Amino acid sequence: MIWHITKRELLENLISLRFSICFVLAVILISFTTWVNVEDYNRRWKEYEVNRAQAREEMEKITTYSALHAFLDKPPTLLSVFSRGFETRLGTRIEVSLYETPLKATGREMDNPYLKIFSGLDVVEVVVLVFGLIAFFFTFDAINGEKKRGTLKSILSNNIARWRILLGKFSGTMLSLAVPLFVCFLLAIIMILILAQRSLTLSEYARISLIYLALVNYVGFIISLGILISILIKEPKLSLVVCLVCWLFLAIVLPNVMAKITVEFYPNTPYLIHAAGDNADHQFFMWQIRNHFDFAEKNRGKVRQDIFWNEQQYGYKFMFVNEQEFKIFREFFKNEHHEAVKKDQGEYNYWKPYYDDLDREAQLVQQVCSWLPASGIIQFCESLATSSLVNHRKFLQSGRDYKDVLWLYLNGKNALNSLCWFCDDPPGFDLTQYPFSNKEEYQALFRDHENDIERRMDKSDISQYQYKNLNLAMSIHNGLIELMMVIFWNIICFALSFNKFMRYDVR
Amino acid sequence: MKTIFIKELQESLAGNRFYLIFAIIILLFAINGFLYSKKYETMFNEYNDMRLKTEDEISKSATNFRSLARAVFFMYLPPARLDFISDGKYAELPNSLRYRVDFLQSRSYAVSQNNAIKILIEIDWMFIIIFVLSFLGFILSYDAVSGEKENGTLAATFSNAISRFSLISGKLLASLVLLFGATLTGVISCLIIINITGKIPLQIVDYWKIVIILLIVACYIVFIISLGIVVSMLTRKSFTSLVVLSLIWVVLVIVIPKIGYLFINKIYPIPTFEEIQNERDKIREYYLQKLKNLEYIEFQEARSKKWFDTGNDDWRVTQALFNKLMKQVNIIKSIANISPFHISKSAIEKFLFTGMERYPEFIQQGRTYFTTYQKLMIDFDKSDPDSRHWFLNYISEKPVSTEALPQFHFREPGIGESLKQSLFLVLILFIETAAILTIANVAFFRADLRTVQA
Numbered sequence: 001m002i003w004h005i006t007k008r009e010l011l012e013n014l015i016s017l018r019f020s021i022c023f024v025l026a027v028i029l030i031s032f033t034t035w036v037n038v039e040d041y042n043r044r045w046k047e048y049e050v051n052r053a054q055a056r057e058e059m060e061k062i063t064t065y066s067a068l069h070a071f072l073d074k075p076p077t078l079l080s081v082f083s084r085g086f087e088t089r090l091g092t093r094i095e096v097s098l099y100e101t102p103l104k105a106t107g108r109e110m111d112n113p114y115l116k117i118f119s120g121l122d123v124v125e126v127v128v129l130v131f132g133l134i135a136f137f138f139t140f141d142a143i144n145g146e147k148k149r150g151t152l153k154s155i156l157s158n159n160i161a162r163w164r165i166l167l168g169k170f171s172g173t174m175l176s177l178a179v180p181l182f183v184c185f186l187l188a189i190i191m192i193l194i195l196a197q198r199s200l201t202l203s204e205y206a207r208i209s210l211i212y213l214a215l216v217n218y219v220g221f222i223i224s225l226g227i228l229i230s231i232l233i234k235e236p237k238l239s240l241v242v243c244l245v246c247w248l249f250l251a252i253v254l255p256n257v258m259a260k261i262t263v264e265f266y267p268n269t270p271y272l273i274h275a276a277g278d279n280a281d282h283q284f285f286m287w288q289i290r291n292h293f294d295f296a297e298k299n300r301g302k303v304r305q306d307i308f309w310n311e312q313q314y315g316y317k318f319m320f321v322n323e324q325e326f327k328i329f330r331e332f333f334k335n336e337h338h339e340a341v342k343k344d345q346g347e348y349n350y351w352k353p354y355y356d357d358l359d360r361e362a363q364l365v366q367q368v369c370s371w372l373p374a375s376g377i378i379q380f381c382e383s384l385a386t387s388s389l390v391n392h393r394k395f396l397q398s399g400r401d402y403k404d405v406l407w408l409y410l411n412g413k414n415a416l417n418s419l420c421w422f423c424d425d426p427p428g429f430d431l432t433q434y435p436f437s438n439k440e441e442y443q444a445l446f447r448d449h450e451n452d453i454e455r456r457m458d459k460s461d462i463s464q465y466q467y468k469n470l471n472l473a474m475s476i477h478n479g480l481i482e483l484m485m486v487i488f489w490n491i492i493c494f495a496l497s498f499n500k501f502m503r504y505d506v507r
Numbered sequence: 508m509k510t511i512f513i514k515e516l517q518e519s520l521a522g523n524r525f526y527l528i529f530a531i532i533i534l535l536f537a538i539n540g541f542l543y544s545k546k547y548e549t550m551f552n553e554y555n556d557m558r559l560k561t562e563d564e565i566s567k568s569a570t571n572f573r574s575l576a577r578a579v580f581f582m583y584l585p586p587a588r589l590d591f592i593s594d595g596k597y598a599e600l601p602n603s604l605r606y607r608v609d610f611l612q613s614r615s616y617a618v619s620q621n622n623a624i625k626i627l628i629e630i631d632w633m634f635i636i637i638f639v640l641s642f643l644g645f646i647l648s649y650d651a652v653s654g655e656k657e658n659g660t661l662a663a664t665f666s667n668a669i670s671r672f673s674l675i676s677g678k679l680l681a682s683l684v685l686l687f688g689a690t691l692t693g694v695i696s697c698l699i700i701i702n703i704t705g706k707i708p709l710q711i712v713d714y715w716k717i718v719i720i721l722l723i724v725a726c727y728i729v730f731i732i733s734l735g736i737v738v739s740m741l742t743r744k745s746f747t748s749l750v751v752l753s754l755i756w757v758v759l760v761i762v763i764p765k766i767g768y769l770f771i772n773k774i775y776p777i778p779t780f781e782e783i784q785n786e787r788d789k790i791r792e793y794y795l796q797k798l799k800n801l802e803y804i805e806f807q808e809a810r811s812k813k814w815f816d817t818g819n820d821d822w823r824v825t826q827a828l829f830n831k832l833m834k835q836v837n838i839i840k841s842i843a844n845i846s847p848f849h850i851s852k853s854a855i856e857k858f859l860f861t862g863m864e865r866y867p868e869f870i871q872q873g874r875t876y877f878t879t880y881q882k883l884m885i886d887f888d889k890s891d892p893d894s895r896h897w898f899l900n901y902i903s904e905k906p907v908s909t910e911a912l913p914q915f916h917f918r919e920p921g922i923g924e925s926l927k928q929s930l931f932l933v934l935i936l937f938i939e940t941a942a943i944l945t946i947a948n949v950a951f952f953r954a955d956l957r958t959v960q961a
Contacts, residue, residue: 018750025754029762036769043772089622112777112832117596117863118768118839119627121761129761137750237654240749241524241646245531248642256628257538263624264545362623389623 002168005155009172013138022134023180027187029126034188037081037122038195040088044076045197051093059459063424065415066315066333068406069097072465074105074395077386078196079204081188082211083124083378085387089116094399097314098406099340101348102399103355105392123188124381127215128374131181132222132251136243138173139226141236143501148236152506166227166501170494173223178216185212203472207384210476214384217486218377222247224493231500255375262368266361284343291336299328316422326419333422362389373489376482383479386469390478394470402465409462511669511677519647519685528643529689535635536693540700542630543591548706550586550598557583557603565909572891572903576608576884582876582915584869587861588707591697592720593852594629595862604873608884609898610818611877613825613870633852635693636724638760641731641848644686645752648735650745651678652954657745675736675951679944682732687725694721712922719926720855723933726940727851733943740950759846767842775838777831783824790820811898815881822874829870836863844932847939854932858925869917876915883913 013019055071062068072094080087091105146152155165189208193199200208226243233239303325321329366389369375382388415421470478519525561581568575584602605612628634655661664674694717701707735752742748767774794813801809840863843849856862888894891903920928 017747021750021754025757033769039773040769086623086625089625112771112835114600114832114836114863114866115768115771115839116599117836119765120769121765129757133753133757137753237650237745238523240746241527244642244646244749244753245527248639252628252638253535256626256634257535257630259624259626260542260630261538263621263626264542264549268621358621358623361621365624392623 002164002171005165005168006172006175009169010176013173013176018134018137019176022130022137026126026130026134026180026184029121029130030123030184031187031191033121033123033126034081034191035195037084037120038192040120041076041078041081042195042197044088044092048073048075048092062314062459064315064317065410065413065418065421066098067317068410069095069314070402070406070465071095072399072402072467074467077469078192078198078200079207079211079385080122080387081192081196082122082208083381083385083387084120084122085382085385086389086392087387088120090392092395094396096399096403096406098403098410099344101344101403102396103348103351105396105399123184124211124215124378124385127181127184128218128377129251131177131215131219132374133244133247135173135177135219135222136226136240136247138176139169139223140230140240140243142169142173142227143230143504144234144239145230145236147234147506156506162502162504163498166498169227170220170223173226174216174220177219177223181215181219182212206472207386207475211381211384214377214380214483214486217483217490218373221373221486221490221493222250224490224497228493228497228500231497231504250372251374254372255369258368258372258375259365262365263361266364268357268361284339287339288336291339295332303328318423319425321419321423321425326423329422330417334416337416359389359393370482370485373486376485380479380482380486383475383482386475388478391470395467398465398467405463405465509677511664511674512681515678515681516684519681524646525685525689528647528686529692531639531643532635532689532693533696535630535639536632536697537700539591539630539632539635540697541704543594544701544704544706547586547588547590550590554583554585554602557581562914565912569907569909569912572884572887572905572907573899575907576888576902577899579605579607581605582869582873584865585917587859587865587919588709589713589716589859590631590861591701591707592632592717593856593859593861594631594633595856595864596629597862597865600863600866602869604870604877606873606877606880607818608881609814611822611874613829632694632697632720633855636690636727637848637852640686640690640724640728641760642756644682644728644731645735645749645756647682647686648678648732649739649749649752651682651732651736652739652951653742653745653748654739656743671951672948675948679729679732679736679947682735683725683728686728686732690724690728691721715922716859716925719858719922723851723854723858723936726933726936730847730936730940730943733940733947737943737947737950740947740954759848763846764843764849767839770842771835771839775831775835777835778828783828786824787821790817790824807895807897807901811896814898829867833867844935847936850932850936850939854929854936857932858929860920860925860928864928868920872917873915876913879913883911887911 051071051073055073059070074092076092077087088111093106094102095106096102141148143152146155156162185208189200225246229242229246230236230239233242316333318329366375366379370379379388383390410416419425561583564578565575565580568578582604586597590597601613628638650657652661655664665671698709698717701709734755735748738752738755739745739748742751794817798806798809798813840853844853857864860868887907888896888898888903891905893905894903895901
């Protein structure tokens with residue numbers, strides 16, 4: 001009997017004008033959104049490859065240990081077509097150097113920063129908005145409409161339990177929405193396969209399937225709520241109005257209001273005030289200058305003053321260092337190293353609580369919003385699409401870990417005690433072979449050596465950075481509470497509908 | 508018309524629909540009042556702290572002209588008092604300019620910004636008007652004609668001596684009074700909350716601006732209701748009318764304003780980071796080449812000139828890029844203005860000088876201030892006979908009176924200037940409203956008003 005009611009509901013919905021209009025609108029919106037987002041993905045992928053090539057080139061140029069640094073790039077995720085999440089909001093590049101623990105990722109320089117005031121659309125958002133609206137259109141008169149037309153009484157005059165009617169209506173509406181949603185997803189996948197730079201992996205297909213199921217669950221919640229409203233309100237016209245107001249609040253008003261209230265009442269330190277209190281960098285710079293002057297004064301005549309100031313953005317690169325200079329510099333750089341570590345630690349300790357605070361604020365906003373079905377489902381999909389905040393945190397952590405990898409590599413080479421720490425002379429180099437008669441000659445030799453591939457240190461044994469996304473199980477685990485919340489609301493609405501319908505006056 | 512107006516008013520007041528709308532509007536305006544009182548306080552305190560810090564730094568450096576000339580200061584953009592009406596995502600935009608005697612640079616980060624928080628829509632008056640009021644307007648007017656056709660009351664009404672124009676005007680006026688009344692109550696409640704909390708120091712001119720905004724909102728409400736009535740006339744059933752209106756709402760309020768953003772890099776691409784960097788490097792290289800092979804005095808004089816020339820050329824590159832970035836923003840906004848719903852938002856944003864309208868003005872005022880500051884500094888150095896005028900190394904070391912130094916204060920444009928800025932968009936809104944009103948009237952004159960089965 002349930003199947004009969006389901007079939008009737010399904011057919012009624014399929015032949016209705018509202019279904020055709022809504023389905024066409026959903027298909028147009030989803031194909032349009034997919035196309036734009038795939039194009040954006042391709043652009044970001046290109047940007048990522050350019051950045052990677054630059055990072056490799058930069059690594060190639062490093063000739064001394066002290067200058068060791070790396071640019072770590074996070075590849076864009078193809079599933080951001082479904083759920084953009086924080087993919088384009090937060091940075092995708094981390095700069096790792098020996099004396100700077102990364103705390104944040106840098107942004108996309110190619111983008112216009114002023115476009116932050118606008119927002120895009122993704123497939124999940126379109127489904128939450130449009131399919132949510134369609135679900136309400138299909139259910140606002142599910143019970144009161146039948147009652148008004150008198151068909152409810154006729155159905156109940158047969159030997160049929162009330163719960164079967166309710167279940168039949170739920171499953172009928174669900175089917176008439178799940179199938180078009182499936183078609184839309186299929187369309188999105190085909191477009192991705194045709195337009196994207198790369199094809200989908202097996203794991204990504206699994207993730208898309210789970211996103212689909214999660215969205216079906218969300219649509220199920222809206223159907224339950226629509227049925228509940230149609231039971232509680234006698235007049236179909238009023239129930240439609242109430243349904244639409246509910247949709248407006250659930251999909252648009254409440255997620256933004258809740259987030260805004262949380263942000264406004266969360267006590268955090270303003271950035272500029274915090275930045276103004278940070279003078280560790282300046283102090284270290286002043287210390288360095290003083291130290292360099294002291295060094296120059298102390299070692300006057302023992303080292304060449306001109307090469308001592310050959311300091312680069314990352315580390316030092318000296319040439320033509322003799323045995324006496326090496327010994328003096330080694331002691332100096334050991335001292336410099338300890339101070340730089342202290343400075344890095346101080347700066348990290350100063351800024352870490354600030355960034356943690358921002359992170360806590362963002363987490364709180366997400367937790368508050370996860371109670372709302374629309375926000376909850378979007379968060380779950382972000383988690384599956386690996387564009388969530390958790391993924392960004394993992395990326396930052398991988399950057400910090402890579403800094404440790406670099407130090408381990410240097411310690412293994414006893415780099416701080418070696419000449420290669422600050423000098424890129426080839427092994428066995430003897431300065432006395434170069435009798436310079438004037439400055440120009442010296443500079444010419446310097447230029448030749450600059451391009452000398454022989455002088456570059458061997459970096460083939462440094463472990464390469466490779467960003468790995470969270471695996472499927474972890475992604476599900478991270479979004480499980482949000483998914484549970486939507487299932488919870490779905491069950492509550494359905495149980496209430498059941499309870500009310502069992503005592504419903506069908507006259 | 509008066510009878511129809513009173514009948515419509517009484518009918519709406521007797522039903523639940525209006526009270527639902529009324530409660531939603533009041534609630535949202537009250538939330539807006541509370542939230543923005545808190546937000547403005549936080550932002551203003553932050554701005555004030557930073558401004559005082561800069562003033563303190565200037566007075567400390569002023570004991571010696573050389574250290575003043577070498578010091579880097581900041582100009583800050585204050586938060587707008589009327590941000591609660593149209594926020595324009597102020598917190599997402601840069602809010603300061605960095606300057607020294609030889610350069611002016613814009614900064615890329617903003618006050619209290621947390622990128623890890625994704626708030627798509629700010630809860631300002633614009634949100635309430637564009638998203639909620641329009642939706643509620645449709646709910647109020649979707650069955651204006653189709654509902655009466657279903658009930659059979661429309662045919663009965665016309666059995667009396669009543670013109671079609673009177674009927675439609677009466678309906679429109681009643682809906683306008685109801686919706687505008689609810690909005691006005693919401694606005695008053697919001698202003699009461701703001702005044703009670705006392706965090707936003709509203710001035711008389713702000714109240715005048717609010718009055719003008721309310722006039723624009725009234726026009727906007729007429730547009731929504733007219734659209735509702737037109738759709739209600741063109742559809743046979745009130746349910747279909749509401750479905751169509753909801754879909755129109757989704758397209759005009761949500762989809763169209765996003766189209767420009769999604770396509771902007773195809774419509775108007777901007778130069779890449781590398782291209783900009785190369786241009787800057789070329790400028791530096793050009794001036795470095797000029798300094799080569801000069802004798803000591805010539806070198807010092809040329810280097811002194813180079814400080815300013817590089818700064819100016821660098822600013823030229825920055826400004827050219829800024830103009831391109833702004834053009835992208837303006838294209839997106841223009842595309843969004845295809846939606847009549849968005850036009851009122853753009854008009855009010857322009858009128859209030861908030862959001863993205865405020866920032867270019869800040870840059871312009873900052874540049875004017877910087878030119879004055881630079882001229883004053885050069886003149887001061889020239890007036891010192893002991894100075895060799897070789898910026899920034901061999902210059903005057905005399906103390907500078909801080910009173911002689913100009914202070915940067917962002918000048919809020921006057922009401923006339925704001926009106927002039929937004930006039931074009933307001934006019935378009937008026938024209939669109941007049942057009943939809945005419946369509947509603949013409950359609951109603953030609954409409955088949957026979958009763959239909961619900």
